[in-house]
Amino acid sequence: MTAPAMPSIRPFTEIVERFDESVPCEQLTGCDQDADWHIQYHSCSDVLLCDAHFKGWAEEVTAKCLLGAVRCCHCSGIFPSLDSLFKAWPI
Ligand SMILES: [Zn+2]
Numbered sequence: 001m002t003a004p005a006m007p008s009i010r011p012f013t014e015i016v017e018r019f020d021e022s023v024p025c026e027q028l029t030g031c032d033q034d035a036d037w038h039i040q041y042h043s044c045s046d047v048l049l050c051d052a053h054f055k056g057w058a059e060e061v062t063a064k065c066l067l068g069a070v071r072c073c074h075c076s077g078i079f080p081s082l083d084s085l086f087k088a089w090p091i
């Protein structure tokens with residue numbers, strides 16, 4: 001059994017340097033929009049998404065959470081609520 005590949009982690013200084021630039025949406029299936037939202041998964045990962053992909057993602061995790069718990073798609077950890085899984089704020 002092999003360990004899952006860890007997502008690459010950007011240095012914080014690099015993120016700060018890019019504050020004034022538009023950054024691309026990081027939707028895994030591909031997207032050519034600029035990112036509008038910064039999502040931070042507890043302490044395991046950060047993702048930048050455009051408005052459309054953020055809304056789709058939010059609906060998906062909200063629906064999953066109604067089933068009783070929500071799973072982090074990065075580390076597979078189980079969380080009791082959306083608040084404990086992630087924070088999101090507009091860029
Ligand atoms: Zn997008």
Ligand SMILES: [Zn+2]
Pocket residue numbers: 041042044045072073074075076077
């Ligand atoms: Zn995680």
